[in-house]
Amino acid sequence: NVLILDFGSQYTQLIARRVRELNIFCEIFPYNNYPKDLSPYKAVILGGSPYSVRAEDALKIDLSEIRGKKPLLAVCYGAQYLAHFNGGEVAPSNIREYGRANLSFIKEDEEFLEKVAPNSQVWMSHSDTIKTLPTNGVRLASTKDVENAAYRIEGETTYAIQFHPEVYHSVDGKQILENFLVKIAKVEQSFTPNAFVDDCVKELQEKVGNDKVVLGLSGGVDSTVAAVLLNKAIGENLYCIFVNNGLLRKNEFENVLNQYKGMGLNVKGVDASERFLSALDGIEEPEAKRKAIGRVFIEVFDDEAHQIEDVKWLAQGTIYPDVIESVSVKGPSATIKSHHNVGGLPDFMKLQIVEPLRMLFKDEVRRVGKTLGIDAELLGRHPFPGPGLSIRILGAITPEKVRILQEVDAVFINGLKEHGLYDKVWQAGAILLPVNSVGVMGDERTYEKVVALRAVESTDGMTADWVHLPYDFLMKISNEIINKVKGVNRVVYDISSKPPATIEWE
Numbered sequence: 001n002v003l004i005l006d007f008g009s010q011y012t013q014l015i016a017r018r019v020r021e022l023n024i025f026c027e028i029f030p031y032n033n034y035p036k037d038l039s040p041y042k043a044v045i046l047g048g049s050p051y052s053v054r055a056e057d058a059l060k061i062d063l064s065e066i067r068g069k070k071p072l073l074a075v076c077y078g079a080q081y082l083a084h085f086n087g088g089e090v091a092p093s094n095i096r097e098y099g100r101a102n103l104s105f106i107k108e109d110e111e112f113l114e115k116v117a118p119n120s121q122v123w124m125s126h127s128d129t130i131k132t133l134p135t136n137g138v139r140l141a142s143t144k145d146v147e148n149a150a151y152r153i154e155g156e157t158t159y160a161i162q163f164h165p166e167v168y169h170s171v172d173g174k175q176i177l178e179n180f181l182v183k184i185a186k187v188e189q190s191f192t193p194n195a196f197v198d199d200c201v202k203e204l205q206e207k208v209g210n211d212k213v214v215l216g217l218s219g220g221v222d223s224t225v226a227a228v229l230l231n232k233a234i235g236e237n238l239y240c241i242f243v244n245n246g247l248l249r250k251n252e253f254e255n256v257l258n259q260y261k262g263m264g265l266n267v268k269g270v271d272a273s274e275r276f277l278s279a280l281d282g283i284e285e286p287e288a289k290r291k292a293i294g295r296v297f298i299e300v301f302d303d304e305a306h307q308i309e310d311v312k313w314l315a316q317g318t319i320y321p322d323v324i325e326s327v328s329v330k331g332p333s334a335t336i337k338s339h340h341n342v343g344g345l346p347d348f349m350k351l352q353i354v355e356p357l358r359m360l361f362k363d364e365v366r367r368v369g370k371t372l373g374i375d376a377e378l379l380g381r382h383p384f385p386g387p388g389l390s391i392r393i394l395g396a397i398t399p400e401k402v403r404i405l406q407e408v409d410a411v412f413i414n415g416l417k418e419h420g421l422y423d424k425v426w427q428a429g430a431i432l433l434p435v436n437s438v439g440v441m442g443d444e445r446t447y448e449k450v451v452a453l454r455a456v457e458s459t460d461g462m463t464a465d466w467v468h469l470p471y472d473f474l475m476k477i478s479n480e481i482i483n484k485v486k487g488v489n490r491v492v493y494d495i496s497s498k499p500p501a502t503i504e505w506e
């Protein structure tokens with residue numbers, strides 16, 4: 001088990017993911033709030049930070065608790081911190097040290113840099129530079145502009161690197177992490193999906209015993225994997241509820257429900273479409289739509305859960321990024337959209353919460369799902385927002401608009417699948433605009449709806465780029481939509497990235 005301390009860098013989660021890719025379990029904690037008892041940890045990594053170690057408000061940590069007691073790897077800010085407060089010197093750099101660089105010097109016979117190629121490319125992102133090494137520092141690598149790109153402390157298992165090993169552009173970054181964790185710190189590489197499933201099933205059995213557990217399935221990856229894990233642990237005592245809010249994709253409710261039943265899950269499908277649509281009647285404002293849907297969902301779910309006699313637990317598909325208490329650099333970020341229906345549980349339900357995936361990243365959830373034998377198509381599904389098509393129908397929602405959008409979306413998504421593009425896209429969908437445009441069909445003037453298609457590449461939804469779908473494909477899909485879907489006479493493609501746009505239009 002490895003402890004990663006967060007100093008507010010956007011890359012900290014990436015370090016954790018790289019470590020996990022080495023089949024090593026790790027946890028992220030804020031630099032100023034981590035477990036006092038370090039005995040479960042075999043190594044510690046200090047992450048980067050947007051702060052300067054020279055600034056008044058530099059983030060400070062008492063390293064005496066860690067140094068010399070645990071193998072320590074200090075990355076970027078960590079490397080500067082270690083130097084600055086231990087007899088070295090950190091100064092503003094004369095040139096911008098951002099982007100790709102190459103290791104022009106690599107000290108020989110150092111376990112830490114074993115198998116790192118001469119001139120290996122690394123990724124720099126810092127504005128201060130380490131002028132002199134701390135006491136007992138031994139230089140291990142340099143680039144053209146950064147003399148102290150890596151160093152260690154003589155007589156300790158303490159290592160420091162100025163560049164970012166976790167970033168993909170640092171070609172041997174993962175090798176360096178492996179050298180440090182496996183060779184030097186002797187951490188076992190035992191965190192595999194199989195091991196996770198075995199441990200998790202055992203823990204779940206101990207935790208919930210013979211109690212009944214209720215879980216809301218959404219058709220998405222996380223809730224499905226959570227359900228299959230629980231099913232493996234407690235079988236029939238798991239009661240799954242899958243609610244149709246009337247805003248799912250075309251035929252989604254029936255298809256996914258059948259798939260769940262085929263997987264042996266004890267699942268009840270509840271068609272509450274009309275209840276949701278009547279609650280949404282006349283509502284135009286995006287946040288008001290989200291609230292209405294959240295409220296009705298809780299009502300429906302609560303009604304259903306009450307029918308399960310003696311249910312004690314509520315299972316949720318929460319994953320690690322939602323759990324990590326990151327060091328906030330700009331203060332609590334402003335609510336842009338009131339996302340994710342997490343924690344949407346009324347007090348009177350008084351259920352205890354069980355979250356089997358709370359320590360996993362999304363890609364790990366997929367791997368666990370694969371180990372559990374869940375269908376690859378289900379695991380590879382694009383993310384889909386809880387409020388469903390309601391936030392892709394701009395303005396007020398009517399059953400007719402839902403029907404139109406379901407048809408358009410189905411043409412687009414099936415097209416992506418047929419052309420082998422679905423897996424190259426992180427998320428795709430169609431948006432029904434509150435705009436009519438003039439068209440001509442045969443000899444007739446038409447005045448019908450406009451739809452926008454959206455397809456983005458992303459890793460976590462926080463940032464996203466629009467996908468350069470082939471023109472031929474877009475042409476074909478546009479024709480098919482206008483020919484097949486009554487009520488639409490124009491198709492546009494969204495070419496905005498996030499930021500400054502967002503993925504959804506509402």
Ligand code: XMP
Pocket residue numbers: 290337338339340341383384385386387427461462498501502503504505506
């Ligand atoms: P945005 O539009 O903020 O979306 O760029 C980022 C990701 O979040 C999804 N999303 C939601 N998911 N409830 C959800 O469960 C919501 O209200 C919601 N709004 C956006 C969006 O689909 C994308 O994957």
